[in-house]
Amino acid sequence: MKTAGLIIVILAGAILLYATQDFPPWGAPDSPASTHVSPRYLQKSMEETAVPNVVTSVLADYRGFDTMFETSVIFCAGIGCFALLRIFRKKPEDRYYRHIATEITLHIKGGRIPEKSSEFERIDALWTPYDLIIKTVCRILVPFIQLFALYVIAHGHHSPGGGFQGGVILGASMILIAISYNMRTAIARISEKTDNLLMATGVFIYAGIGTLCLILGANFLDYSGLSTILFSGPIMARSHGIFGVEIGVGITVMAVMISIYNNLASEGKQDEGL
Amino acid sequence: MLDIVVIFLLVSGLVFFTGGAVGILRLPDFYTRLHPAGKMDTLGSLLMVLAVALFNLHDFTWMQLITSLKIVLVVLFIFVLSPTATHAIVDAGVRAGLKPWTKKKE
Numbered sequence: 001m002k003t004a005g006l007i008i009v010i011l012a013g014a015i016l017l018y019a020t021q022d023f024p025p026w027g028a029p030d031s032p033a034s035t036h037v038s039p040r041y042l043q044k045s046m047e048e049t050a051v052p053n054v055v056t057s058v059l060a061d062y063r064g065f066d067t068m069f070e071t072s073v074i075f076c077a078g079i080g081c082f083a084l085l086r087i088f089r090k091k092p093e094d095r096y097y098r099h100i101a102t103e104i105t106l107h108i109k110g111g112r113i114p115e116k117s118s119e120f121e122r123i124d125a126l127w128t129p130y131d132l133i134i135k136t137v138c139r140i141l142v143p144f145i146q147l148f149a150l151y152v153i154a155h156g157h158h159s160p161g162g163g164f165q166g167g168v169i170l171g172a173s174m175i176l177i178a179i180s181y182n183m184r185t186a187i188a189r190i191s192e193k194t195d196n197l198l199m200a201t202g203v204f205i206y207a208g209i210g211t212l213c214l215i216l217g218a219n220f221l222d223y224s225g226l227s228t229i230l231f232s233g234p235i236m237a238r239s240h241g242i243f244g245v246e247i248g249v250g251i252t253v254m255a256v257m258i259s260i261y262n263n264l265a266s267e268g269k270q271d272e273g274l
Numbered sequence: 275m276l277d278i279v280v281i282f283l284l285v286s287g288l289v290f291f292t293g294g295a296v297g298i299l300r301l302p303d304f305y306t307r308l309h310p311a312g313k314m315d316t317l318g319s320l321l322m323v324l325a326v327a328l329f330n331l332h333d334f335t336w337m338q339l340i341t342s343l344k345i346v347l348v349v350l351f352i353f354v355l356s357p358t359a360t361h362a363i364v365d366a367g368v369r370a371g372l373k374p375w376t377k378k379k380e
Contacts, residue, residue: 128369131361131362131365133358133361134358134361134362134365137354137355137358140354141351141354141355144351
């Protein structure tokens with residue numbers, strides 16, 4: 001069986017290697033990839049959309065539908081993780097509390113949940129003492145990460161970046177809080193409800209900008225129609241429209257990252273974990 | 275003049291990187307290997323990125339100064355974060371109960 005598998009793999013690899021000979025040479029001017037529509041994008045992108053980064057203008061303007069449904073796919077992934085993993089448990093479980101002054105740990109089995117107090121702190125079942133260095137560095141670092149994420153989103157017109165990348169960095173900053181403190185601290189910052197609302201808000205912003213174009217008399221996602229409400233020419237309106245769309249993408253990606261992390265790490269309880 | 279400084283920084287960074295690589299390969303256990311990985315890589319990348327920031331200042335225009343400042347920011351973050359990451363890894367090793375390597379008595 002092993003030899004049969006090996007023969008099949010070698011044969012398939014040989015056929016693939018043989019087929020690569022028919023590819024056009026790298027960077028050939030007459031290859032299909034650089035003849036049909038890409039020269040037009042490369043030449044006209046700057047004068048039509050005023051976006052120096054051609055990748056951004058193709059992604060969010062010329063291929064706006066594709067990106068909109070990509071955002072929807074990410075939204076569906078978040079909703080799918082939520083639907084598969086989230087558990088709403090009615091009966092209270094074991095909980096651990098720590099008396100802050102004396103560092104004595106209490107284990108409460110089921111029954112009544114104690115009220116919140118400043119003397120006791122709820123801890124995870126697999127609790128390890130907070131590390132001062134990691135905690136402090138993460139606390140100092142998170143604002144810088146978020147600032148950088150906003151920069152990546154806003155600067156996608158000029159440099160590599162955009163909504164997807166910036167959204168992931170924003171989500172990572174919140175996940176860093178969940179790792180360095182605990183999950184309840186992160187959920188206190190962005191609650192589950194807010195997070196799920198933000199997931200839908202991003203897609204709504206994207207599709208809403210498209211519909212706004214439709215209302216203003218242009219095609220769906222043709223941002224030049226926005227020029228009447230943005231008080232700018234149609235070319236700058238396309239540039240601003242791309243920016244608005246990127247913000248929507250960023251919000252969705254951030255919220256989905258946080259939601260997937262919370263559901264996976266806490267096994268759907270959104271309570272404790274990692 | 276600037277070139278000499280840049281070359282000096284690059285070469286010294288390379289020396290630290292080489293030392294770090296040799297240390298990771300040759301040292302006996304988890305903790306001792308993290309020692310070169312944490313220290314040498316921090317200093318090596320610090321010197322090298324500083325060299326890049328200096329090299330960028332060749333004509334000394336406003337745009338180049340901005341770019342160099344951003345690169346110096348990268349240096350700052352590496353300086354803070356790389357030791358913290360090493361600390362977190364070592365901490366996890368200690369908590370998981372890994373015993374440090376010692377010379378066996380014979």
